[in-house]
Amino acid sequence: MSTPTIAVLLAAGAGTRFDGDGHKLDAELDGLPIADHAVRAAVEADIGPVVVVAGANAPALASLASELAVGTVTVVDNPRWADGMSTSLAVGVSTARARGAHAVVVGLADQPFVTPETWRAVAASTWPIAAAEYDGRLRNPVRLHHSVWPLLPDAGDHGARHLLRLRPELVERVPSQGSPADIDTLEDLRSWQNRSSTNSR
Numbered sequence: 001m002s003t004p005t006i007a008v009l010l011a012a013g014a015g016t017r018f019d020g021d022g023h024k025l026d027a028e029l030d031g032l033p034i035a036d037h038a039v040r041a042a043v044e045a046d047i048g049p050v051v052v053v054a055g056a057n058a059p060a061l062a063s064l065a066s067e068l069a070v071g072t073v074t075v076v077d078n079p080r081w082a083d084g085m086s087t088s089l090a091v092g093v094s095t096a097r098a099r100g101a102h103a104v105v106v107g108l109a110d111q112p113f114v115t116p117e118t119w120r121a122v123a124a125s126t127w128p129i130a131a132a133e134y135d136g137r138l139r140n141p142v143r144l145h146h147s148v149w150p151l152l153p154d155a156g157d158h159g160a161r162h163l164l165r166l167r168p169e170l171v172e173r174v175p176s177q178g179s180p181a182d183i184d185t186l187e188d189l190r191s192w193q194n195r196s197s198t199n200s201r
Helices: 034-045 058-068 085-098 116-123 146-151 161-166 186-199
Strands: 005-011 050-054 073-077 103-108 129-134 137-145 171-175
Touching (some): 034 116, 050 085, 073 085, 085 103, 103 116, 116 129, 116 137, 116 171, 137 146, 137 161
Antiparallel strands (some): 103 137
């Protein structure tokens, strides 16, 4: 049975800039691992099935999917994750194509502050490409209609961003709330933990 839209979360990288204990996606923020926040937002958005593309951190993400929503979240492995983000995007698109999807909405598992409302707003676009806009800058999530899948990179550490620059006439800019901030380093994590602690007082 086909589904019009699939949410794809890229979570395959090794996170080499993070020098804390373990993988950055397992690091705790507001009582949950970073990846949980991103996956839960995609699930809550209810735009379609959620596919998490795993690689370096596959075992932990497989456990995450089973805990979150059996049948709603699927973890697929990218054995070529070390070759760059383009390979993970290709795995996500291939999974969507196999399921008969018309579009994917792509986000990153290390961006825990993207809201369900943003996922829904981007998914609702009828343009070939749609991207969340924060303070004038285009970031994730990005909706890609199946008509533009052949234009995506098949090599290198590039996701959909190069396509936004290459074909701006195809892109709808979707004003978005929340934050596209990603957690790359231990300093990033501590900064957000400190903000959360301050705001809870």
